[in-house]
Amino acid sequence: TDGSTAGTVMVKDISPPNTHSKPINFASYPDGVIFQAEGSTGGKELWKSDGPAAGTVMIKDINPTGHSNPSFITTKLGAQAAYFRANDGKTGNELWKTDGTAAGTILVKDVFPGKSAGGVNSLTRCGDKLYFRAGDGKVGQELWMSDGTKAGTKLVKDIRKGKPSSHPQNMTLVGSTVYFTAEIPLFGRELYKSDGSKGPGTSLVANINPGKEGSNPNHLTDVNGTLMFVAEPPNAGIELWKSDGTATGTALVKDIRSGSSSSSPSYI
Secondary structure, eight states, X not given: OOXXXXXXXXXXXXXXXXXXXXXEEEEEETTEEEEEEEOSSSSEEEEEEOSSGGGOEEEEOSOTTSOOOOXXXXXXXXXXXXXXEEEOSSSOEEEEEESSSSTTOEEEEOSSOSTTOBXXXXXXXXXXXXXXXXXXSSSOSEEEEESSSSTTOEEEEOSXXXXXXXXXXXXXXXXXXXXXXXXXTTTEEEEEEESSOSXXXXXEEEOSSTTTTBOOOEEEEEETXXXXXXXXXXTSOSEEEEESSSSTTEEEEXXXXXXXXXXXXXXX
16 A cells, blocks of 8 residues: 555465455565465465565465464565575474575574474564574573574573573663663573673562562663563563663652552553
8 A cells, every 4th residue: 555545456366266365474675575374275374575476476385285374474674584484394392594585585493303393483683683582402592593594593591491482572772882671580481681691681670579470571662772661560560661781770750640559651
């Protein structure tokens, strides 16, 4: 659509008449979009479109015997590939990338070897790096990063040691620091940060709600270089917070609904 009735048209009938292609998981791509759709040949696979019907095509039939279900598709930036999760029927849900061609659509790394294994989740492009959550069978679901190569796809840090998972979520880039939430029994779910290193560079920012319950930070958003988010401390409800990446610089912005009740801010 261009915003007018006359300019709102179907791009392409991807599947035969009376069936649905169900296009979802759109991500921007130079001069168009990449997305998941189900065509007349191939299952739910990776497609691209530059607007006209002729330019709306399946990039690759990743799983010829079923559905690859590409998801968590990231934006393609210049010469850098777009990343996504897919299942080729051999390796489970693993990390893939594409340059928009069939030959350039490849498995980056089989993080958890095995046909039914996998579990790559929450792919988030942060500059020229990709952060995501995954487990490799040796550790639980933890924070990983990738530069698009097999050798450069690695565990950042095992936050909750061993096979239990810290389940990193809400990865958000502010400057050169990636903020996210993670959960361990001692603190519950709290705010963490990472510079991509496994040492002190990946650490708890602040224990906002001391104890096992956690403050459950959410809606992490970069606002002009400051991390804004929502959290629940001990003596206030779910309210608006900010952080500069230090414990002392992590503070309640305002108790909008005073006391233990919550104003529950969202959509920052």
